[in-house]
Amino acid sequence: MIEVQHLKKEFKMNKKYPGFKGAIKSFFSKEYTIKKAVDDISFKINDGEIVGYIGANGAGKSTTIKMMTGILTPTSGKIIVNGKVPYENRQENAKDIGVVFGQKTQLWWDLPLSETFSLLKEIYNISDNQYNERMKFLNEILELEPFMLSPVRTLSLGQRMRADLAAAFIHNPKVIYLDEPTIGLDVVVKDNVRKAIKLMNENYGTTMILTTHDLNDIEELCNRIIIIDNGKLIYDGDLTDIKTKYGYMTNIAMQFKNNADIEKCRFIKELDSSIEVWNEHHKTIISFNKNNISSTDIIGKVMGKLDVLDFSIKETSIEEIVKKIYKNEV
Numbered sequence: 001m002i003e004v005q006h007l008k009k010e011f012k013m014n015k016k017y018p019g020f021k022g023a024i025k026s027f028f029s030k031e032y033t034i035k036k037a038v039d040d041i042s043f044k045i046n047d048g049e050i051v052g053y054i055g056a057n058g059a060g061k062s063t064t065i066k067m068m069t070g071i072l073t074p075t076s077g078k079i080i081v082n083g084k085v086p087y088e089n090r091q092e093n094a095k096d097i098g099v100v101f102g103q104k105t106q107l108w109w110d111l112p113l114s115e116t117f118s119l120l121k122e123i124y125n126i127s128d129n130q131y132n133e134r135m136k137f138l139n140e141i142l143e144l145e146p147f148m149l150s151p152v153r154t155l156s157l158g159q160r161m162r163a164d165l166a167a168a169f170i171h172n173p174k175v176i177y178l179d180e181p182t183i184g185l186d187v188v189v190k191d192n193v194r195k196a197i198k199l200m201n202e203n204y205g206t207t208m209i210l211t212t213h214d215l216n217d218i219e220e221l222c223n224r225i226i227i228i229d230n231g232k233l234i235y236d237g238d239l240t241d242i243k244t245k246y247g248y249m250t251n252i253a254m255q256f257k258n259n260a261d262i263e264k265c266r267f268i269k270e271l272d273s274s275i276e277v278w279n280e281h282h283k284t285i286i287s288f289n290k291n292n293i294s295s296t297d298i299i300g301k302v303m304g305k306l307d308v309l310d311f312s313i314k315e316t317s318i319e320e321i322v323k324k325i326y327k328n329e330v
């Protein structure tokens with residue numbers, strides 16, 4: 001369904017000089033720097049797959065999505081989606097795809113949602129039958145009815161995201177691009193949005209690419225993940241491999257009286273082979289697999305020996321997984 005070959009995107013930016021004089025100099029300067037946002041990425045995605053496209057902030061995820069949707073043209077390399085080159089044929093391509101950008105709505109701000117859908121029906125030339133069938137399905141999974149008559153600008157973020165999802169799906173596209181579709185949502189809405197995405201994929205076989213910061217999105221929706229960092233692909237494979245090694249890792253950051261450090265915490269490593277200890281910004285981090293040992297166990301043991309001022313517990317983040325991949329631990 002999707003084939004990406006040696007994809008690159010470079011942004012040319014005016015060289016920046018510091019200060020006010022610098023700003024003026026930058027403005028007139030012909031010097032520029034080049035940012036490689038996407039740097040030689042290749043992958044293939046099959047019909048009906050949901051692939052998680054993940055990486056830290058600024059890794060190049062949105063830039064890749066924008067090229068796949070045809071909004072941006074690659075500097076070099078090639079993309080083929082459903083037999084077409086998206087940036088060469090934007091109008092044709094639009095019929096095949098749906099897009100949700102979590103940070104920015106695709107809907108008409110002042111129109112009531114119901115009119116937005118009527119307009120989309122016309123734009124995509126959807127038959128009455130198909131339209132009604134899909135609206136019924138979308139209403140069931142996204143519960144749009146209560147705010148169908150409200151202008152988009154009056155919707156809450158959660159309502160707006162559900163509406164955006166429905167709008168991206170109304171013409172039954174073959175591919176849907178979801179760029180941070182759960183960003184900023186509360187836990188309950190997140191869960192609804194995930195369920196809806198899953199049902200769309202199951203009922204209609206829609207191919208999906210999902211970028212996210214939330215590992216729970218990935219865990220619920222994807223079997224396969226592609227990880228990028230600094231524009232480069234660093235992992236393409238099973239989620240299970242990553243998950244068994246790191247998905248269940250938890251970190252506890254501890255602060256001690258008298259700045260006690262790593263040395264004094266070493267004893268904790270004897271409790272379980274998954275435990276690692278290191279120092280970070282005046283805190284001692286204890287990392288462990290939560291399937292083997294509980295946070296309470298660890299905290300209890302440490303408190304029994306040392307004067308703990310404060311502690312916080314944190315689940316593994318995408319950033320940490322990326323770090324581990326660099327250390328060749330996957």
Ligand SMILES: Nc1ncnc2c1ncn2[C@@H]1O[C@H](COP(=O)(O)OP(=O)(O)O)[C@@H](O)[C@H]1O
Nearest residue numbers: 011035037055056057058059060061062063064
């Ligand atoms: N229009 C642009 N002009 C210049 N630099 C850009 C532009 N769009 C993105 N970038 C840069 O390219 C890199 C990748 O950005 P992006 O694809 O938005 O990352 P992500 O979505 O993974 O957070 C970042 O360093 C970003 O600052």
Ligand SMILES: [Mg+2]
Nearest residue numbers: 061062063179
């Ligand atoms: Mg982005």
